[in-house]
Amino acid sequence: MPELPEAEVVRRQLHAAMVGATINHIRVGREDIVRQGVESLAWYSVSHITAVQRHGKSVVLVCERGAEKRVVVAELGMTGLLLFTREAIPSAKHVHMIMSLANGPQPELWYWNARRFGRLYLLDQEAWKDYRQRRFGRDPFTMTGDEFVHLIRSCRGRIKAALLNQHRIAGIGNIYANEALFRSGIHPYARGCRLSKRRIRTLFETMQRVLEEAIAMGGSSIRSFVAPDGTPGQFQRRHLVYQKTGSPCPNGCGTRIRTLMDERSSFVCATCQKR
Ligand SMILES: [Zn+2]
Numbered sequence: 001m002p003e004l005p006e007a008e009v010v011r012r013q014l015h016a017a018m019v020g021a022t023i024n025h026i027r028v029g030r031e032d033i034v035r036q037g038v039e040s041l042a043w044y045s046v047s048h049i050t051a052v053q054r055h056g057k058s059v060v061l062v063c064e065r066g067a068e069k070r071v072v073v074a075e076l077g078m079t080g081l082l083l084f085t086r087e088a089i090p091s092a093k094h095v096h097m098i099m100s101l102a103n104g105p106q107p108e109l110w111y112w113n114a115r116r117f118g119r120l121y122l123l124d125q126e127a128w129k130d131y132r133q134r135r136f137g138r139d140p141f142t143m144t145g146d147e148f149v150h151l152i153r154s155c156r157g158r159i160k161a162a163l164l165n166q167h168r169i170a171g172i173g174n175i176y177a178n179e180a181l182f183r184s185g186i187h188p189y190a191r192g193c194r195l196s197k198r199r200i201r202t203l204f205e206t207m208q209r210v211l212e213e214a215i216a217m218g219g220s221s222i223r224s225f226v227a228p229d230g231t232p233g234q235f236q237r238r239h240l241v242y243q244k245t246g247s248p249c250p251n252g253c254g255t256r257i258r259t260l261m262d263e264r265s266s267f268v269c270a271t272c273q274k275r
Contacts, residue, residue: 002219003220007056018101023048036121047070057166060072090114140208160266251269
């Protein structure tokens, strides 16, 4: 958390407010906030923002200066936020970057992360290409159903681990993996290679629908997530199993939701979710 829907909510607000704006200056709290490319910090002032993209759970500002193009990658990680307003900042202590902007509706963009180390990358085109290839698997919205079936069927391990593997599918985290599996009637410990094509197709369509609904509702505000303008998400109200341990199954089967402790907690109805 934040996962794909929250990153997409951030991207959309940034896109609306920042494309066409000029970066006057980027100030970082400590140099090690920038994991790569800190020596190019000065290049960004004065550059123009020409696009805002999302890759997996990361938000990417595309900047141009003269004929050259570079990017700022902000990984949101577990607790990261990109914010326009000071009011939305949980505590000033963890502000890792302030970007001063001109020629747009917002004067500043703040990067906040409760973790001690933020994760920003300042990359030229070559480094960005390399980073992209290393980090991100397929996007759930641009891959085809056939590609998803192929990918899941090639996994010998637990299906939930495959969904969470960012090198295979980029953007799904623990909330949306649990919700999509429950709604598809698939147990998180089912083996990908043993599932029928039909069930994997159902999972694919369900996953896309859950992600779309979550984006439309501003994401899930678990912990501190808010959009750049300070608006919290509402999709947590639609969660059926995530953090619902002990509640009756929403399908009405009479079983209670159980927690399985793996790398990340799984929330499961043992009756409705089959291996
Ligand atoms: Zn059930």
